Amino acid sequence: MNLSELLNQGVTALSAALGSREVSAVEIATAYLDRIEQAQPELNAFITVDREHTLRDATLADSMRAASPGQSLAGIPIAQKDVFCAKGWRTTAGSHMLENFIAPYDSAVVQQLNKQGFVTLGRANMDEFAMGSSNENSYFGPVKNPWDLSRVPGGSSGGSAAAVAAGLAPAATGTDTGGSIRQPAAWCGISGIKPTYGRVSRFGMIAYASSLDQAGIFARSAQDLAILMDVISGHDPRDATSVDRKDAPCAKELDKDIRGLRVGIPKQWFGEGLSAGVKIVVESAIQELVMMGCECVEIDLPMSEQAIPAYYVIAPAEASSNLSRFDGVRFGHRAAQYKDLAELYERSRGEGFGPEVKRRILMGSYVLSHGYYDAYYLQAQRVRRLIANDFERAFMLCDVIAGPVAPTTAFPLGSFGADPVQMYLADLYTIPVNLAGLPALSIPAGFDAGMPVGLQLIGPWWQEARLLQTAHAFQIATDWHTKRPALYSGLKP
Amino acid sequence: MTRANWEVVIGLETHAQLSTQSKIFSGASVAFGAEPNTQACAVDLGLPGVLPVPNRAAVERAIRFGLAVGAHIAPVSIFARKNYFYPDLPKGYQISQMEIPVVQGGSLRIQTKAGEKIVNLTRAHLEEDAGKSLHEDFQGQSGIDLNRAGTPLLEIVTEPEMRSSEEAVAYARALHALVRWIEICDGNMQEGSFRCDANVSVRPLGQKEFGTRCEIKNLNSFRFLERAIEFEIKRQIELIEDGGQVVQETRLFDPDRDETRSMRSKEDAHDYRYFPDPDLPPLCISEEWIAEVASGMPELPKSRRQRYVNELGLREYDADLLTATREAGEYFEALRAAANGVDAKLCANWVNGELSAAINRAGLELADAKVNPTQLAALLVRLADGTISGKIAKELFEIMWSEGGEADALIESRGLRQISDTGALEGVLKELIAKHPDQVEEYRGGKDKVFGFFVGQAMKATQGKANPAQLNALLKALLLGG
Numbered sequence: 001m002n003l004s005e006l007l008n009q010g011v012t013a014l015s016a017a018l019g020s021r022e023v024s025a026v027e028i029a030t031a032y033l034d035r036i037e038q039a040q041p042e043l044n045a046f047i048t049v050d051r052e053h054t055l056r057d058a059t060l061a062d063s064m065r066a067a068s069p070g071q072s073l074a075g076i077p078i079a080q081k082d083v084f085c086a087k088g089w090r091t092t093a094g095s096h097m098l099e100n101f102i103a104p105y106d107s108a109v110v111q112q113l114n115k116q117g118f119v120t121l122g123r124a125n126m127d128e129f130a131m132g133s134s135n136e137n138s139y140f141g142p143v144k145n146p147w148d149l150s151r152v153p154g155g156s157s158g159g160s161a162a163a164v165a166a167g168l169a170p171a172a173t174g175t176d177t178g179g180s181i182r183q184p185a186a187w188c189g190i191s192g193i194k195p196t197y198g199r200v201s202r203f204g205m206i207a208y209a210s211s212l213d214q215a216g217i218f219a220r221s222a223q224d225l226a227i228l229m230d231v232i233s234g235h236d237p238r239d240a241t242s243v244d245r246k247d248a249p250c251a252k253e254l255d256k257d258i259r260g261l262r263v264g265i266p267k268q269w270f271g272e273g274l275s276a277g278v279k280i281v282v283e284s285a286i287q288e289l290v291m292m293g294c295e296c297v298e299i300d301l302p303m304s305e306q307a308i309p310a311y312y313v314i315a316p317a318e319a320s321s322n323l324s325r326f327d328g329v330r331f332g333h334r335a336a337q338y339k340d341l342a343e344l345y346e347r348s349r350g351e352g353f354g355p356e357v358k359r360r361i362l363m364g365s366y367v368l369s370h371g372y373y374d375a376y377y378l379q380a381q382r383v384r385r386l387i388a389n390d391f392e393r394a395f396m397l398c399d400v401i402a403g404p405v406a407p408t409t410a411f412p413l414g415s416f417g418a419d420p421v422q423m424y425l426a427d428l429y430t431i432p433v434n435l436a437g438l439p440a441l442s443i444p445a446g447f448d449a450g451m452p453v454g455l456q457l458i459g460p461w462w463q464e465a466r467l468l469q470t471a472h473a474f475q476i477a478t479d480w481h482t483k484r485p486a487l488y489s490g491l492k493p
Numbered sequence: 494m495t496r497a498n499w500e501v502v503i504g505l506e507t508h509a510q511l512s513t514q515s516k517i518f519s520g521a522s523v524a525f526g527a528e529p530n531t532q533a534c535a536v537d538l539g540l541p542g543v544l545p546v547p548n549r550a551a552v553e554r555a556i557r558f559g560l561a562v563g564a565h566i567a568p569v570s571i572f573a574r575k576n577y578f579y580p581d582l583p584k585g586y587q588i589s590q591m592e593i594p595v596v597q598g599g600s601l602r603i604q605t606k607a608g609e610k611i612v613n614l615t616r617a618h619l620e621e622d623a624g625k626s627l628h629e630d631f632q633g634q635s636g637i638d639l640n641r642a643g644t645p646l647l648e649i650v651t652e653p654e655m656r657s658s659e660e661a662v663a664y665a666r667a668l669h670a671l672v673r674w675i676e677i678c679d680g681n682m683q684e685g686s687f688r689c690d691a692n693v694s695v696r697p698l699g700q701k702e703f704g705t706r707c708e709i710k711n712l713n714s715f716r717f718l719e720r721a722i723e724f725e726i727k728r729q730i731e732l733i734e735d736g737g738q739v740v741q742e743t744r745l746f747d748p749d750r751d752e753t754r755s756m757r758s759k760e761d762a763h764d765y766r767y768f769p770d771p772d773l774p775p776l777c778i779s780e781e782w783i784a785e786v787a788s789g790m791p792e793l794p795k796s797r798r799q800r801y802v803n804e805l806g807l808r809e810y811d812a813d814l815l816t817a818t819r820e821a822g823e824y825f826e827a828l829r830a831a832a833n834g835v836d837a838k839l840c841a842n843w844v845n846g847e848l849s850a851a852i853n854r855a856g857l858e859l860a861d862a863k864v865n866p867t868q869l870a871a872l873l874v875r876l877a878d879g880t881i882s883g884k885i886a887k888e889l890f891e892i893m894w895s896e897g898g899e900a901d902a903l904i905e906s907r908g909l910r911q912i913s914d915t916g917a918l919e920g921v922l923k924e925l926i927a928k929h930p931d932q933v934e935e936y937r938g939g940k941d942k943v944f945g946f947f948v949g950q951a952m953k954a955t956q957g958k959a960n961p962a963q964l965n966a967l968l969k970a971l972l973l974g975g
Contacts, residue, residue, distance in 0.1 A: 085542045098541065105535055107542055204542040211771035240546050240773050318771050321574050324585020325539040329637070345578055368576070368766035377768060 003031055004493045008484060010170050010220035011076055011227055018065065018075045025065070025075025029058035029119050032077050035491045036122060036168045042149055045163040047082045047140045048090045049122040061117040073231065074117025079163045079172035082123040083130055084215070085204040086110045089120070093206045094128040094138040094156075097326045097333045097352030107204020108236045109173055109215050116231050121169050125159030128354045129323065130175055130208040132156050133183060133423050134411070137356040142413055145188060146485040147451055151410040154184030157218070161188040164218045166488040171219040171228055177208050178311055179405070179430025181216045182442035186405035186454025189444045189483060191471065192218045193225045196461050197437035198243035201236030207322040209315035210241075212434045221481055222443060222471035226250040229464060247462060256469045259293030264398030266301045269429055275408045277448030282404045285445035285455040285474070289402065292477055294470075299394040299401065303386045307432040308424060310387070313367050313380035314435075319357075320364025326352060356420065388436040391458075400470055401458040404429050405442045409451035429456060439464045443471045444480035452483075495734070499695045501726050502703055503661045504653035507668055508646045509678040510622070510686040511554045517621045517645035518545030518588060525684050529638035533624075537643040539583030544772050547572075551645035554677035555595045555619050556778065556786045558647060561675050561793055562614055564599030566783055572619075572773040576766040580637050581624035589648075591767045594618035595776060596647075601671065602795060603663040604813065612664050617649040619776075647677070653692065653703065658722035662715050665689055669715075674794060674819040688713045693725045694739070704729070705739040709746050709753050721746035725753050797822055805837040814845045820859040824848075824866055831870030835877045843873060847887060851894050863894050871900040880904060882911050884957050913960040915967060921954050922947075922964075922971050936972055944968070 001009075006017055007028070017023050033051050040046060054077075061075035085091050085103035087110075092098045106114065113120075127137040135143040135158025143158040145151040146166035153162040157174030161184035164172050174181040176194035185192025193216045200215040207213060217228040230251050235244040265286065270279060290296055328334035328348025335347030353361070367376035394401060406426055416423040433440045438458055445455035455474075459467040475481050516523055519536035536543045559566040573591040596617035603610050624639035649668065655661045669687055672678040680687050694706035709725060712718040724746075729739050743762075744753040792800075794816040801812040815825050825844050832840060848869065852862055864872075872893065876886040881904060889903060904910055912918050925947060926933055936943040947968055951959055 085540075091541070093541070101541070103542075104540070202542075203544050206541040207772075209771070238546060239544050241544075241771075317768060321576050321586050321766070321768070324576060324578065325541070325583060327578060327580075327585060329580045330538060330583060331540065341580065365766060368768050370764045370766075373766075373768070 002493075003027070004491075007031055007035065007170075007493065008167050011073075011224040012221075014076050014170055015072050019069075019072060025058040025061040025117075025119060026055060028075060029054050029077050029121065031493050032121050032169060034493065036163075038491055039166055039168055039488065042144060043146060043162055043166060043168075044141050044143050045125055045159040045166065045168060046079070046122040047092055047094065047125050047138075047159070050089070053088065054119060054121055057119040061119055064117045071117050073227070075119060076117075076171070077119045077121045077169055078113060079121050079124045079160055079169040080110065081157050081160050081173050081175060082126055083175055083206045084110050084173060085206070086120065086123075089123060091123070091206070092140070093130070094126040094140060095352065095354065095357070096139040097349075098206075099139070099333065101332055103204075105204065108201035108238065109205065109232050111204075112232050112234070113173075118231075121163075124157070124163055124172055127156035127158070127180075128357050129206065129319070130156040130177055130180055130213070131319070131356050131360055133179065133427055134413075134416070135159065135184070136413065137354055139354055144413070145410045145451075146488050147189065148410070149487070150412050151451070152187070152413055152415075154187035154406075154410060156180040156184075158184050160218050161185055161190060161192065164188070164190045164220065165485060167484060167491060171217060171224055173215060173232075174218055175205060175208075175213055175215050176430075176434065177212045177214075177315060178434050179427045181218065182405050182430050182440060182454065182456060183427070185218055185442040186444075186456075187410035187452060189452030189480075189485070190218055190220060191222055191225055191441065191443045191481060192216065193229060193441040193464065193467070194433070194439065195229065195233065195464055196439040197434075198241055199245075199439070199462070199464070200232050201234070201239040201242045203236055203238040203242075207318075209318040210322060211318060212311075212315060214434070222441070222468050222475050223251075223254060225441065226254050226468045226472070229468070245462065248465065250465045250468050253465045254469060254472045258470050258473045261289075261294045261400065261470060262398040263289055263294045263296050264299035264394050264401040265296055266304070266394070266401060266403055267298050268301055268304055269403045273407050273428065274404055275448070278404055278406070278408060278453050281446035281448055281453040282402075282455055286402050288474065288478060289470070292473055297398050299397055301387075301390045301394060301432065303383065303390045304432040305428070306383045307387055307435055308428055310380040310383040310435060311427075311431045312363065312424060313376045314384065316360040316364030317368050317377055318364070320361045320368065323353075323357065323361055328352070359420065384435045387432050391432075391436045391438060395460045399459075400463075400467060403456050403458075405454040405456040406430070409448050409453060433458055437461065439467060441467050441471055443474060444483065446480055447483075496726075496730060498698055499726075499730050500698050500700075501656055501658075502653045502694045502696065502706070503655040503658075503722060504692040505651050505655070505661060505664060506690040506692070507649045507665065508622075508688050508690075509649060509668075509672045511551050511645040511647055511677055512679050513548055513550040513554070513645050515548060515550075516643035517548050517551045517619065519643050521643065523644050525681075527640055529627075529636070529640060531640065533639040533642055537583065537639055539585075545588060545770070547773065547776065548645060551619060552595070552776065552778070553786055554645075555617065555647055556783055557675045557677050557790060558617055558649070558672070559596040559599065560783070560787055560790055561671055562596075562599030562601055562617075564614065564617070565597040566778055567593060567595055567597055568778055569593070570595040570618075570776045570778075572770045572776065573767045574770045577763045579623070579626075580635065581626045581639070581642070583624065583639060583642055587621060587623060588770055588773070589620035590618035595778070601664060601667050603660065603667045605657075605659050605663050610660065612654050612660075613652045615650040615652055617647050620646050620648055622646050653694075658719045658726070661691060661722055662719050665715055665718055670818055671794065675791065682713045685713060689718055691718060691722055691725075693722055693729070695726060695729045695733070704733075705741050707739065707741065707753075708743045710743055710756065712746055717746055717748055720748070720751055721753055724751060728753065791819065792822075794819075794822075801837075801841075805841075807838060807841050811838075811841040811845055814849075815841060818859070824859055824862070827866035828870050828873075831867045832873045832877075835870070835873045839873060839877065843869065847890050851890075863897070864890065868893060868899060875900055875904060879913060879960060880911060881909055882957065882959075882961060885909050885911065888957075908956075908958075910958060911960045912955050912958045913963055915963060918951075918955075918959055918963060918967055919971070921951060921959075922968055925950050925954065926971060933972060944972070947972070
């Protein structure tokens with residue numbers, strides 16, 4: 001296999017090549033960095049690339065391998081969403097507020113990956129503070145969809161998804177608060193997983209909505225997702241919401257037979273609102289699962305239509321408080337001119353935050369205000385409980401739930417400029433999962449008018465392994481996940 | 494002002510800094526007095542991405558407090574965020590407890606001139622302290638020191654049940670003694686480890702509804718607490734009697750001018766937008782945990798006091814003094830253990846009498862007493878068995894206090910042993926009688942007062958070592974028997 005082919009493969013192939021000394025970590029990192037350089041001007045998938053830093057990591061990985069050949073993942077490159085603090089890397093969260101913030105410590109996810117010798121290729125672009133579904137809210141400019149540069153890649157982890165889809169990285173980290181991994185994975189034609197809330201430490205991950213945020217992975221296959229999940233999962237005493245469990249590694253059980261698996265189809269998710277093209281692709285994928293020996297059952301998620309209003313109360317409420325620390329006092333952007341403390345705050349925050357962030361801070365402050373708290377925040381929490389109950393009932397009838405990730409394929413840039421609420425509504429299939437804290441993934445299921453369509457699989461709490469087994473079996477039976485955007489087939493090497 | 498027509502209503506909120514090694518949600522040290530910003534880690538600075546993790550030792554101290562005041566310890570309580578902007582509040586919110594605090598109810602017994610009173614507690618909740626803003630020495634700017642940020646506090650809130658500054662101070666003193674007793678707070682008021690906010694209102698005698706209250710913040714001495722409340726009572730009564738109205742507001746006490754001043758009115762009050770902190774799961778406290786904490790609790794003042802009165806037969810006054818602080822009781826306990834067989838009342842008299850007087854004179858704490866319980870016990874054993882007299886015991890104590898040394902050795906080396914040998918004493922007395930025939934005649938003639946003259950002379954002749962009981966009996970017999 002030549003280098004160019006190798007770069008288009010995933011983590012598994014790279015690990016094998018590194019293990020056989022066919023290629024070094026430095027060679028691989030250099031090749032991906034060259035690709036990033038070629039693609040960056042039009043794709044804008046990265047906020048920060050630091051060739052020197054990356055090659056230092058790669059050199060270290062090569063010596064790790066030399067010292068202990070058991071380090072099977074040392075030297076695998078990865079793109080990091082710019083929301084994970086990484087010591088010595090500029091960590092912006094896509095915001096002017098943190099344009100010059102160099103993180104003084106490693107987030108748990110980065111730390112776990114570094115420990116295995118992963119090499120950071122760069123800091124992936126994202127919607128500002130992970131707020132958005134299109135990556136158009138980045139202070140550092142929108143990311144383009146590698147399948148069609150006039151379209152968005154999805155968001156908020158748009159840079160991570162576009163980088164993996166375009167072959168600029170074999171894998172990437174992401175975060176998913178309301179669909180921010182699954183939706184860009186679907187729209188960029190790659191695989192992405194959002195784990196159960198509490199499975200991956202949030203320590204060092206710049207918070208958007210703490211009770212919903214969860215770190216996850218983008219990769220080229222379910223198999224690669226499983227390998228990376230096992231690296232980043234696990235209890236962390238530094239995160240009080242991280243859960244101490246002893247689950248078997250996902251990668252170990254990947255080949256488990258899925259025949260007889262009961263696949264739940266939510267009847268509310270295939271009606272009005274789902275575009276005809278996406279519906280056909282998702283239904284064929286479900287048909288494929290049936291042909292593989294799965295059994296379909298219809299399930300009822302009546303409360304899921306309340307998910308978006310509940311989400312847009314809870315998430316902004318938490319965000320309004322989480323983002324208070326960006327006040328211009330200790331770090332981050334500080335206005336050049338101010339005459340008193342109030343003006344220091346107003347100007348620093350006024351200049352540092354973009355419009356969508358301000359909108360959500362305002363919404364969040366409003367719903368927490370005296371006199372509105374019960375009607376909005378508490379009511380939304382009750383809805384959240386009911387949505388979780390829906391899923392609990394559904395999982396008495398089925399083992400996994402299958403459905404669409406998003407109602408359409410990636411839309412053209414600028415489609416919803418004047419009407420953010422229309423864009424909010426497009427997250428109707430992903431948000432309920434975050435509210436319930438469940439694990440879910442998105443895998444390539446086909447195309448609608450040349451744009452990728454994803455299949456969403458949702459599991460009961462802590463059943464990532466079952467989701468990955470199902471996805472892996474699907475990827476053995478199909479080849480959608482191997483398709484690559486023609487625009488990026490000519491990268492050198 | 495006609496104070497007699499008014500009833501005063503006071504409620505106190507006390508912030509007790511919990512004596513943990515590290516902060517309530519981070520591993521940074523809480524030691525006082527370090528260079529600014531040297532004891533603040535990433536969590537205390539509120540850096541992007543950091544998360545709070547509750548300190549088990551802080552929760553344990555809250556449980557101790559709940560047990561000590563007979564409160565309900567909530568099996569599940571909730572940490573909430575109190576949102577406001579201030580430069581010394583790094584995250585833009587303070588983590589506290591709002592709707593469901595960890596300690597609910599409970600009460601404290603106080604003692605005033607009027608007698609005993611029970612003050613009921615509303616709640617006590619865990620929260621983190623903010624940093625400090627330093628407004629001097631920065632050329633028009635303010636300096637921020639975040640060493641204190643994240644220091645664990647227990648905020649203890651009473652019902653509005655106190656009716657005078659005297660009661661408020663008595664409560665504050667009792668609470669101060671209790672938190673030190675159960676070792677959850679060092680009680681250092683100068684360093685701000687124990688500070689009170691007083692809610693004060695007045696109402697015409699007999700009126701049921703409360704008057705409008707003012708909150709006086711951050712009173713860090715009992716004297717300031719008393720003076721601030723006194724000023725505030727006077728201010729409010731005068732205001733109302735002059736036809737004005739009390740405005741609900743937060744006020745600050747200025748000790749230099751001895752007055753309270755408005756800090757912010759209700760209209761400027763923040764909307765703190767409290768909501769449960771999504772970074773912290775509900776705080777769960779199991780029965781087992783409570784039992785474990787309870788098993789490590791010291792005997793509490795209330796039950797110790799009862800035991801002293803009922804079992805040891807001490808006077809209430811002595812029992813109160815011995816349970817005013819944990820140290821006094823511990824000294825007394827140690828003394829009793831070492832002074833085997835010595836009457837408890839004698840021990841109590843000495844701790845509350847000679848010992849406490851010596852400590853006060855020297856301006857020391859009990860822990861630094863120059864005569865330790867074992868030493869004092871040896872002295873009391875000799876007093877009780879008649880080896881030395883009461884008078885000599887006091888002299889001996891003074892020697893031990895100022896020069897050190899052990900009772901038995903000093904008794905021998907300085908010849909302090911009481912003369913209980915009737916033969917020796919008889920010789921001395923016979924000599925006296927022979928020397929003072931006139932006085933003997935007077936006594937025999939019915940002038941009883943002269944008996945005292947002979948006692949005095951006998952004590953002088955024996956350097957005070959004569960056993961007083963023996964001396965009396967023997968002297969009487971010799972004078973009368975002639």
